[in-house]
Amino acid sequence: MADTTASPRTASPPDDAPRIIVRRSARRRRTLAARREGDAILVMVPDGMDPEIESRQVHALVARLLKREEISSRPSDPGELERRAADLALRYLDPVVGSRVRPSSVLWVSNQHHRWGSCTPSTGRIRLSATMQDFPAWVVDHVLLHELAHLVEPNHGARFKSLAKSHPRALEAEGFLIGWSWANRRDHADDGAAGGLEDDVDQG
Incomplete structure (x- = not known):
């Protein structure tokens, strides 16, 4: 069984926000996962997830990832x-x-x-x-x-x-x-x- 669909859906956020690629996975049952792929964020979602639930969870997951990236990029006190x-x-x-x-x-x-x-x-x-x-x-x-x-x-x-x-x-x-x-x-x-x-x- 293939892990992902052949043609992922891509959403184009406004302004300079990263592209969000939503890819369905036949192996996933409940959880979502996100990672950086160049200038985009790839989000793996369970195949068959309710569109409204998927939209909310994708938005929340991307927001958490961007928050971690923002915090990681902040200059820190070396001491x-x-x-x-x-x-x-x-x-x-x-x-x-x-x-x-x-x-x-x-x-x-x-x-x-x-x-x-x-x-x-x-x-x-x-x-x-x-x-x-x-x-x-x-x-x-x-x-x-x-x-x-x-x-x-x-x-x-x-x-x-x-x-x-x-x-x-x-x-x-x-x-x-x-x-x-x-x-x-x-x-x-x-x-x-x-x-x-x-x-x-x-x-x-």
């Missing part, structure tokens, strides 16, 4: 993440480890599509997916604390898990990430516990 990292380490890691745990740099990156964060213990560099820039602060802090814990323990052993889960809203944040991944059908859902934080250590 903000490092200050947050230092505050988290001071509260949750330094007292347990008995020394200062600080990254060499922390940056938002737009090319990290398969994981929420990554850490290179050998250099102290931490990178966070720009997708999270409009997530609640406690979710971002949980991911950041997870990466900071890798500066102490590069593996995912018992000590690492104890450090990484020390944020008071760790379980809630994991649930948020898993739910967001499933709702948006992002590749993050292939990482560890369906959108959780695993396999995020770079050895270089």
Whole structure:
């Protein structure tokens, strides 16, 4: 069975808004998915969806995608993440480890599509997916604390898990990430516990 129809419908928004291509998928049952395709936005919708419901959901999904893109393109304070990292380490890691745990740099990156964060213990560099820039602060802090814990323990052993889960809203944040991944059908859902934080250590 073909995944999509051969001739997708294209809507042309006014002004300088991106073109919206709506493509029907025989494999989809309920959810919609959207992604960038050059200067257009491709939206995959279930075949046979009610036109009025489809129109509303396509509009809402495109609006969310454009909002994320707008937030990701905003200039950010290069020191903000490092200050947050230092505050988290001071509260949750330094007292347990008995020394200062600080990254060499922390940056938002737009090319990290398969994981929420990554850490290179050998250099102290931490990178966070720009997708999270409009997530609640406690979710971002949980991911950041997870990466900071890798500066102490590069593996995912018992000590690492104890450090990484020390944020008071760790379980809630994991649930948020898993739910967001499933709702948006992002590749993050292939990482560890369906959108959780695993396999995020770079050895270089």
